[in-house]
Structure formats: structure tokens, C-alpha cells
Amino acid sequence: MYFAMTSSHLQPDAFEPGQIVRKSFGLKKEIQNDLVRDYHSDIIEKIIAAGNVYTAQDGSDRTVTFHLASSFGFCYGVDRAVEMAYETKQRFPDKKIYLTAEIIHNPRVNHNLQEMGVQITTEFSKVQKEDVVILPAFGATSSQIEELRQKGCVMVDTICGSVLNVWKRVEQYAEEGITSVIHGKYYHEETQATSSRVLGYPKGKYLVVLNMEEVSVVCDYIRKGGNKAEFLKQFEKQVSPGFDPDTDLKRMGVANQTTMLMSESLAIAAELQKAVLDRYGDVYTQENFRNFDTICSATEDRQNAILEFKNKKLDLILVVGGYNSSNTNNLAKIALSFTKSYHIEDARGLVSIQEIRHKPVGKFDTIVTSDWLPKGPLQIGLTSGASTPNQVLGEVVERVMSFRSRQDSRA
Numbered sequence: 001m002y003f004a005m006t007s008s009h010l011q012p013d014a015f016e017p018g019q020i021v022r023k024s025f026g027l028k029k030e031i032q033n034d035l036v037r038d039y040h041s042d043i044i045e046k047i048i049a050a051g052n053v054y055t056a057q058d059g060s061d062r063t064v065t066f067h068l069a070s071s072f073g074f075c076y077g078v079d080r081a082v083e084m085a086y087e088t089k090q091r092f093p094d095k096k097i098y099l100t101a102e103i104i105h106n107p108r109v110n111h112n113l114q115e116m117g118v119q120i121t122t123e124f125s126k127v128q129k130e131d132v133v134i135l136p137a138f139g140a141t142s143s144q145i146e147e148l149r150q151k152g153c154v155m156v157d158t159i160c161g162s163v164l165n166v167w168k169r170v171e172q173y174a175e176e177g178i179t180s181v182i183h184g185k186y187y188h189e190e191t192q193a194t195s196s197r198v199l200g201y202p203k204g205k206y207l208v209v210l211n212m213e214e215v216s217v218v219c220d221y222i223r224k225g226g227n228k229a230e231f232l233k234q235f236e237k238q239v240s241p242g243f244d245p246d247t248d249l250k251r252m253g254v255a256n257q258t259t260m261l262m263s264e265s266l267a268i269a270a271e272l273q274k275a276v277l278d279r280y281g282d283v284y285t286q287e288n289f290r291n292f293d294t295i296c297s298a299t300e301d302r303q304n305a306i307l308e309f310k311n312k313k314l315d316l317i318l319v320v321g322g323y324n325s326s327n328t329n330n331l332a333k334i335a336l337s338f339t340k341s342y343h344i345e346d347a348r349g350l351v352s353i354q355e356i357r358h359k360p361v362g363k364f365d366t367i368v369t370s371d372w373l374p375k376g377p378l379q380i381g382l383t384s385g386a387s388t389p390n391q392v393l394g395e396v397v398e399r400v401m402s403f404r405s406r407q408d409s410r411a
């Protein structure tokens with residue numbers, strides 16, 4: 001089980017060795033100006049005040065109307081994680097402060113923290129008892145937390161409550177001897193942290209599946225069995241130690257990385273359930289198959305908000321957020337399913353009026369596309385991932401406006 005002590009248990013300077021602090025240090029006022037300086041955007045506030053639709057450069061071919069998604073940007077978990085990180089710096093100005101990974105997947109936020117002296121490290125050999133370690137919003141593995149606890153350093157836990165809900169779910173499965181099938185990316189820190197929770201239980205097993213293609217392989221194995229060695233080779237990095245598909249696919253419970261594509265997660269759970277039903281029948285399935293949708297509400301809201309753009313006649317959608325941000329990548333995937341869209345990390349992606357550097361859906365590397373900004377009056381959809389500061393989105397808006405003001409209106 002995961003336990004965290006809260007700061008309300010503490011006297012101001014009485015941190016016990018290995019203590020995990022989960023509540024605010026009560027320094028919100030002190031960090032407010034820094035947060036505004038680093039993340040606020042006047043133009044985004046203006047667009048929100050205008051009802052999320054804002055027209056600039058009116059009355060000419062250069063008119064551009066921005067449609068801001070009804071749900072976008074920092075989620076509750078990221079808000080809290082960023083605030084706690086800033087408070088930690090304020091609370092321990094003279095201590096070495098480490099992060100076990102990027103606090104969230106946004107380069108601007110991580111850069112700001114590094115500028116404040118917070119170091120990202122997985123090399124715990126250099127962490128000392130008197131140091132402070134921040135656990136990121138998407139969690140840390142059980143072994144990382146245990147190693148830091150044994151070192152005796154204070155840990156500041158910014159792990160999102162929605163991630164903790166997934167942990168509870170897979171721990172429950174593990175306790176009952178049910179294999180956790182986790183829809184997620186096995187290399188993502190959140191999924192690594194979630195799967196590590198299972199291993200704290202004697203009967204804990206897990207299998208991570210990325211997409212429907214992998215689920216088809218799993219379903220085939222459930223229905224007909226198959227070549228165990230081949231199965232284990234394919235899922236080598238995605239299963240718990242000693243995983244045996246012949247026995248460990250008989251009882252299963254589905255969970256998700258919180259930021260996956262919701263529609264895909266639901267479809268994956270349905271496919272797995274169908275396979276168990278085909279193989280073992282109704283009564284057995286009811287007793288031995290579990291499914292709890294653990295997509296977080298912030299992810300769900302942002303994905304639904306993109307779908308609202310379907311009813312608008314947009315020329316393009318700009319999806320803004322870290323290239324390694326799972327939820328931003330999924331927003332880009334949804335947007336591309338019905339209109340032209342570009343996933344950019346920040347305003348630097350808008351190279352010029354002619355060129356945009358962006359990450360195509362499903363790819364790891366960016367490409368440059370020409371003629372991305374059409375001439376004539378424009379309707380542009382805007383959204384940003386749960387880890388993207390409004391300031392980054394605002395800079396994108398300003399850059400588009402600066403291009404438009406220079407664009408040749410006669411063409």
C-alpha cells in the first residue's frame with residue numbers, strides 16, 4: 001500500500017527521515033507572483049473573457065478567428081504539482097532539491113524548475129539524507145520511493161490523485177490474484193509506476209498493452225492459446241517477471257494510463273472481455289473479468305472538447321504541448337481525425353508564414369510542412385495538453401497574429 005504523511009502532521013521544521021509530504025506548505029501567497037510570471041497569458045485570458053472565440057485583424061482577408069477549446073491546458077493534477085514544486089523551493093531555499101523525472105511533460109515547466117535549481121535525476125546515488133526529492137505528478141516506482149525512503153530524505157509527493165486511483169485499482173487486482181492489463185505505454189513513467197505497484201503483492205501480475213493490434217494478439221492467445229515463447233518475446237518489456245500467458249490471462253482486470261485515448265481504452269476493455277467470454281462463458285467472465293475506466297476526468301474533458309470542434313468550420317487546429325506528453329498526442333490524434341491539424345510544442349514550431357515544424361500523429365520525430373497558413377479569412381481551433389502553460393499557448397496565438405498582419409492580403 002502507498003502511504004503519505006501530510007504536512008499537517010508536522011511542526012514547521014520537524015521533518016522525519018524518509019517522510020513523504022503530500023499537502024501544501026501553505027506558501028501559495030509567496031509563490032503567486034512567480035506562477036503568474038512563468039505561466040500566465042493575457043491573450044488567453046482575453047480569449048476566455050470573449051467566450052473562447054476571438055477575432056483579430058478584422059475587416060480584411062487577414063481576419064483570423066481563434067476558437068479556444070472549452071477545456072484545455074493545465075489540469076488539476078498539474079496545477080497542484082507545479083504549485084507544490086514552487087512551494088518546495090520556497091520552503092527549502094538552501095537545500096538540494098531533486099525530481100525523480102520531469103515533473104510533467106512540458107519543456108517550459110521543467111526548464112523553469114531547473115532554472116530554480118531543481119535537478120532531475122534517476123541517479124539516486126548522489127541524493128543525500130538532507131536533500132529534498134520531489135515525486136512527479138505521474139508518480140514514481142515503488143522501488144524508487146523505497147530507495148529514497150531508506151536514504152532518509154524528505155519527499156514531496158505531487159502525485160496526482162487520479163494516478164493514485166489507478167494504483168488502488170491495480171493493487172486490488174493484485175491482492176485478489178487478478179492480472180492487471182494496463183492500457184498504456186510501458187516506457188511512460190506513469191505506467192512504470194502503476195505496474196510497479198502490482199509487484200508488492202505475492203500474486204501480482206501485469207501486462208501492458210499499447211493498442212488494439214497488441215490486444216488482438218492477447219485475445220487470440222486467450223481464445224486459442226498459442227506459442228508461449230513468441231508471446232513472451234513480443235511482450236518482453238511489457239509483462240511482470242515470470243509472466244505465464246497460459247495461466248495469467250485467465251483472470252484479468254483492465255486499467256489505463258490516465259492519459260490514453262478514452263475511446264480506445266473502452267474498445268480494448270470490450271475486446272478483452274469478449275475473448276474471455278468466448279473462451280470461458282458468461283458465468284466465469286462475470287467472476288473473473290474486471291474493468292474500471294481509469295482515464296482521468298481532465299483527459300476526458302479535453303478529448304471531448306476537441307470533438308466539439310467537429311461542428312465548426314475550421315481551417316486548421318493547432319494542438320500545443322510537449323512532444324512526449326501522452327495526453328497532448330491523443331488530442332492531436334483526435335483533431336486529425338476530422339480536420340487539418342498540427343501538434344507543435346510551442347511558438348517556435350511556427351517557423352515562418354510558410355513553414356511549420358510539428359510532430360505528425362504516431363511519429364516520434366518532427367517534420368517541417370510548407371504552406372501551412374492559408375490566406376484569406378481564417379478560422380483556427382486551439383487547444384493545449386494538460387501539461388501546457390497558458391503562456392505557451394498565448395505565444396502561439398501572438399505568433400499567428402504577427403504572421404497574419406504581415407501576410408499579403410491581395411493574394
Ligand code: SF4
Pocket residue numbers: 075076077078137138160161162163258259296297298299327386
Ligand atoms: S492528466 Fe489527469 S492524471 Fe495526469 S496530472 Fe492531470 S488530472 Fe492528474
